[in-house]
Amino acid sequence: MISGDLIRFHFPTAKLRVQSLHLLVRGVCELRFVSILSLSEANMPSNKSVSDAPITQFNNCRILRDHTLQREDLWVREGKILDPEKLFFDEQGFADRRVDCEGSIIAPGFIDVQINGGYGVDFSQPSEDVSAGVSLVAKKILEHGVTSFCPTLVTSPPAVYHKVLPQIKVQNGGRHGAGVLGFHLEGPFISAEKKGAHPQQYLRTFQSGGLRDLMEAYGSLNNVSMVTLAPELAYSQSVVRELCQRGITVSLGHSVANLSQAEEAVQHGASFITHLFNAMLPFHHRDPGIVGLLTSDQIPAGRTVYYGMIADGIHTNPAALRIAHRAHPSGLVLVTDAITAMGLPPGHHTLGQQVIEIQGLHAYVAGTKTLSGSIATMDMCVRHFKQASGCSVEEALEAASLHPAQLLSISHKKGNLDYGSDADLVLLDDDLIVRATYISGEEVWRKGS
Amino acid sequence: MRLVILDDYELASEWAAKYIRNRIIQFSPSADRFFTLGLPTGSTPYGCYQKLIEFHRSGDLSFKYVKTFNMDEYVGLPRAHPESYHSYMWNNFFKHIDIDPANAHILDGNAKDLEAECQAYEEKISEAGGIQLFVGGIGPDGHIAFNEPGSSLVSRTRVKTLAKDTIVANARFFGNDLSKVPTMALTVGVGTVMDAKEVLILITGAHKAFALNKAIEEGVNHMWTVSAFQQHPRTIFVCDEDATLELRVKTVKYFKGTRVLETAGFNWKWMNPILAHLF
Numbered sequence: 001m002i003s004g005d006l007i008r009f010h011f012p013t014a015k016l017r018v019q020s021l022h023l024l025v026r027g028v029c030e031l032r033f034v035s036i037l038s039l040s041e042a043n044m045p046s047n048k049s050v051s052d053a054p055i056t057q058f059n060n061c062r063i064l065r066d067h068t069l070q071r072e073d074l075w076v077r078e079g080k081i082l083d084p085e086k087l088f089f090d091e092q093g094f095a096d097r098r099v100d101c102e103g104s105i106i107a108p109g110f111i112d113v114q115i116n117g118g119y120g121v122d123f124s125q126p127s128e129d130v131s132a133g134v135s136l137v138a139k140k141i142l143e144h145g146v147t148s149f150c151p152t153l154v155t156s157p158p159a160v161y162h163k164v165l166p167q168i169k170v171q172n173g174g175r176h177g178a179g180v181l182g183f184h185l186e187g188p189f190i191s192a193e194k195k196g197a198h199p200q201q202y203l204r205t206f207q208s209g210g211l212r213d214l215m216e217a218y219g220s221l222n223n224v225s226m227v228t229l230a231p232e233l234a235y236s237q238s239v240v241r242e243l244c245q246r247g248i249t250v251s252l253g254h255s256v257a258n259l260s261q262a263e264e265a266v267q268h269g270a271s272f273i274t275h276l277f278n279a280m281l282p283f284h285h286r287d288p289g290i291v292g293l294l295t296s297d298q299i300p301a302g303r304t305v306y307y308g309m310i311a312d313g314i315h316t317n318p319a320a321l322r323i324a325h326r327a328h329p330s331g332l333v334l335v336t337d338a339i340t341a342m343g344l345p346p347g348h349h350t351l352g353q354q355v356i357e358i359q360g361l362h363a364y365v366a367g368t369k370t371l372s373g374s375i376a377t378m379d380m381c382v383r384h385f386k387q388a389s390g391c392s393v394e395e396a397l398e399a400a401s402l403h404p405a406q407l408l409s410i411s412h413k414k415g416n417l418d419y420g421s422d423a424d425l426v427l428l429d430d431d432l433i434v435r436a437t438y439i440s441g442e443e444v445w446r447k448g449s
Numbered sequence: 450m451r452l453v454i455l456d457d458y459e460l461a462s463e464w465a466a467k468y469i470r471n472r473i474i475q476f477s478p479s480a481d482r483f484f485t486l487g488l489p490t491g492s493t494p495y496g497c498y499q500k501l502i503e504f505h506r507s508g509d510l511s512f513k514y515v516k517t518f519n520m521d522e523y524v525g526l527p528r529a530h531p532e533s534y535h536s537y538m539w540n541n542f543f544k545h546i547d548i549d550p551a552n553a554h555i556l557d558g559n560a561k562d563l564e565a566e567c568q569a570y571e572e573k574i575s576e577a578g579g580i581q582l583f584v585g586g587i588g589p590d591g592h593i594a595f596n597e598p599g600s601s602l603v604s605r606t607r608v609k610t611l612a613k614d615t616i617v618a619n620a621r622f623f624g625n626d627l628s629k630v631p632t633m634a635l636t637v638g639v640g641t642v643m644d645a646k647e648v649l650i651l652i653t654g655a656h657k658a659f660a661l662n663k664a665i666e667e668g669v670n671h672m673w674t675v676s677a678f679q680q681h682p683r684t685i686f687v688c689d690e691d692a693t694l695e696l697r698v699k700t701v702k703y704f705k706g707t708r709v710l711e712t713a714g715f716n717w718k719w720m721n722p723i724l725a726h727l728f
Contacts, residue, residue: 073544085539089528092550 050091053078056441057095061427063106064397065417074106076423079440083419101427104435107397108415109147109424110378111404113226114184114274114308114335116152118342122350123151126160130167138177140343142445144377145400145426145434148179148414150225152337155187155198162219170223173424173439181408182225186274188217189229189236190254194279197365197372198254199354209235211242224248225408228274230255231265244269249408251308252290254279259292266299272407273307275337276324277316278371294328306407308335309399311385312376314362318388325389333407334381334400339363339373383432396432450665450678451685452704454693458653461689462496465584465651468685469501470510472582472647478514483552485516485574487583487642489594490537493651494586502545512548516577518570519555520585520594520642523631524608526558532622533558556606556635567606567635574641583645587652590614591660591673595636602669602677604638639677647683650675655691662695 058074065072075082075095087093117123119140121133134151141149151168153161165183173179188204195203206213213235214221226249229236240250252262253274258281262270273280273290281289288295293305311321311334325332336342339356341349346358348366355366358375365372376384378400386396405415413422423441428434437445455461469486478484488494504510522534530536535555543553554573560566574580585593590612596604597612611619616630623629642648652661664675665686678684693701 084544085529085536088539088543088550088553089535089555094550 050093051078054096055082055087055093056097056099057084058099058101058106058425061101061104061106063417064108064394064401067394067398069105069394074417074425076441079423079442081417081419081421081423086419104427104429105393105397105432106417107145107426107428108401108405108417108421109178109426109437109439110145110334110382110400111181111408111415112141112146112149112336112338112378113181113272113333113404113407114152114186115141115149115338116154116373117340118338118344120340120344120349122340123164124153124156124160125350126156126163130164134168134180135177138173138180141178141378142437142439143434144379145382145428145437146178146378147173147424147426147437147439147444148181150181150184150408152184152186155190155195155202157202158217158219161185161217165218165220165223168223170225173444175439175442175444177444179424179439180223181410182223184226184228184251185218185224186228187254189213189227189233189239190279191230191232191256193256194230194254194281196254196279197354197356197370205233206235206239209238214239214242221246221248226251226272228253228272230257231270232257232261237264237268240265240268240270247409252280252293255290256281257290258287259289259296262290262293263296263298266293266296266303266305271303271305272333273305275310275315275335276307277320278310291324294324294331304331304406306331306333306403308333308337309385310335310337310374310376311381311388312336312361312374313384313388314376315371315374321385322389325391329391329395331403332399333403334378334385335404336376336378336381337374338377339375342375342377344375379428379432379434386432393432451707452665452700453685453687453708454701454705455687455689457689458496461651461653461687462494463500465494465497465649465687466500466504468649468687469497469582469584470504473510473512473515476581480514483514483516483577484582485518485577485580487580487585487637487645488517488519488538488542489584489586489651490519490521490534491586493653493657494584495541497584497651498542502542505546512546515548516552517548517554518574518577518580518637521634521636522556522558524558524563524633524635526631528557528559558631558635563608563635567608570606570635570637571641574644580642580645582647582649583642584649584651585642587650587657587660587664587675588615589618589656589660591663591675593639593642593650593675593677595634596639596674598672598674600639600671600674602671602674603640603643605640606635606637609634609636639674643677643681648678648681648685650678650684650686652686652688652692654689655694657688657692658695661686661688661692666696666700 056076062069063072063074075084118137121137168180170182171180187198188202190203192203204217227243228251231252232255243250249272250270251272251274252265252270283291299305309332341358341363349356356372357364357366363372363375382396382400402415405411425438426434427436435447436443453464455464473484476484519534519538526533528535556570557566590598595609610633619630620627663673669676669679
């Protein structure tokens with residue numbers, strides 16, 4: 001007799017206890033209790049045809065893909081996100097290792113395009129061993145979910161650039177720390193009126209507007225990802241074109257440019273605004289200035305102007321943050337603009353050629369009320385941005401990963417969890433606290449380690 | 450033939466899934482003895498697949514020693530296309546269970562030599578020892594797999610041109626653009642499915658009612674290819690109330706009457722909970 005066949009029971013009385021009923025049934029039907037096959041781990045022989053490299057399957061997670069959080073597993077092989085359907089049908093392959101994410105959110109690793117240092121390290125400080133400083137910061141920011149960054153140099157004398165720039169190369173991240181995407185050179189071609197914390201004596205203007213000005217100041221443009229300049233400076237347009245031709249992102253900032261000057265720079269190739277609202281003319285309804293780029297109709301078709309926001313609750317009033325976000329949500333890029341003191345206790349510290357004072361979460365130029373940078377970490381910025389703007393989790397995460405990758409034109413391999421992208425991941429809980437960080441599919445930091 | 454009538458789509462899906470599960474468990478498949486399962490696609494079996502995945506997740510069912518053979522696949526549609534049957538099976542079934550990828554067989558609609566592909570598929574089925582249980586659905590025109598009206602009732606796996614009705618019905622998955630719908634498909638034949646030891650046909654919804662009527666209450670006719678299963682020794686039709694709307698009251702009453710104590714429909718409340726768990 002098999003289960004599912006016709007079974008007739010006769011029940012003498014309702015007073016029978018359940019246990020006896022059970023025995024009665026066994027006696028009458030001789031039901032066979034076949035052992036349930038246990039769910040076993042897939043220890044099947046390896047037969048993958050494309051590569052023998054081990055495959056990791058992250059399960060029990062929600063991944064950020066196609067702008068939504070989906071309940072899907074994430075597959076990784078050789079440091080890249082793998083298409084499991086192709087693996088199944090083309091290679092008849094399967095996972096070698098499963099990682100239970102305990103319901104975590106998996107987002108692409110965060111990318112910080114403006115970070116001046118941290119943990120006592122100042123990238124703008126000329127030293128014999130700049131790479132040790134960069135490595136220290138690179139290692140520490142893994143805890144904040146940052147897997148790639150652009151070490152930022154503030155306005156400095158040529159000697160500093162000539163000394164520091166050659167010491168750092170673009171490099172992949174790993175257990176040693178987040179990947180270096182290239183320098184962000186913030187200055188010296190900026191406006192004296194909007195220098196912020198930058199030292200007055202090292203500001204420069206363009207003499208002829210060509211490569212020569214850049215080389216004289218910086219020495220080399222190798223390993224440079226981005227340059228911030230003020231577009232109202234004479235000859236700046238040709239400089240913008242020179243830089244863009246070299247694949248270097250041009251950002252507008254520390255400037256008193258009006259909207260048309262800013263639009264012209266964008267037409268020549270500029271694509272970023274350095275810390276929106278800060279160190280530029282305030283929005284005016286008859287001349288919105290650089291801020292007006294967010295809704296400008298003079299942007300060339302197919303191009304987006306991105307803008308950095310320091311979402312630490314200090315550099316920008318939450319209402320201003322919301323105005324920018326609502327006007328142009330897809331261009332918002334979260335940056336830390338973190339300074340040396342990030343990660344350090346309150347007190348006096350050095351930034352570039354100046355001295356900074358920490359008071360709580362505020363960092364001022366010593367003796368003034370000028371903000372000199374932020375000490376909020378990237379994950380703090382993501383959380384604050386979400387809370388202040390009321391945006392969705394997906395938007396908050398994309399502002400720290402997808403948008404910076406799009407800005408730097410590296411979204412074909414970073415900033416998303418598409419098949420083929422680098423497996424730089426950050427695992428977060430529902431409050432967006434970082435639980436673990438992965439680079440190229442390898443765990444590089446875990447909370448509690 | 451058995452006709453199992455459940456109240457609604459969910460119950461019909463659950464009954465079918467439990468039946469498949471019980472069959473696999475009773476067979477006790479192992480490394481030397483695989484359970485071969487024929488599988489359909491479409492909206493009808495979706496609920497059944499969801500239930501099977503549930504059984505797998507709760508630990509009651511493993512597909513480690515199960516080989517599957519799908520009924521059909523479009524010709525010329527890229528395998529990664531969201532409407533291909535490979536995509537359907539991956540997203541709705543394979544990625545949630547522990548089947549060995551080498552044991553999940555689906556016809557390749559992009560093969561260079563389609564006839565050779567069909568031939569090879571038949572050979573794979575016989576090498577696997579034939580199909581233990583073939584699960585299928587039915588089209589509104591009574592077709593099984595893509596064996597459109599007029600298909601030979603002893604046909605084998607082959608290339609078929611789709612009927613206009615089928616193409617129009619499928620257009621909704623291709624943005625209502627008729628030019629994008631595939632016009633040919635590879636399909637197992639009626640004969641191929643008849644060779645299975647047992648056949649389970651899922652039929653739900655009022656739009657399938659007429660086809661069910663033609664399939665079981667009238668003669669064997671190549672215009673309603675599912676009717677061929679009247680001549681199969683072990684066939685079960687699982688349907689919901691809506692699908693019986695075109696059947697004679699007498700037919701429905703007869704089959705409902707034979708189902709006094711079946712797996713899904715039975716009220717086990719007063720039985721030992723351990724027993725209830727088995728079903």
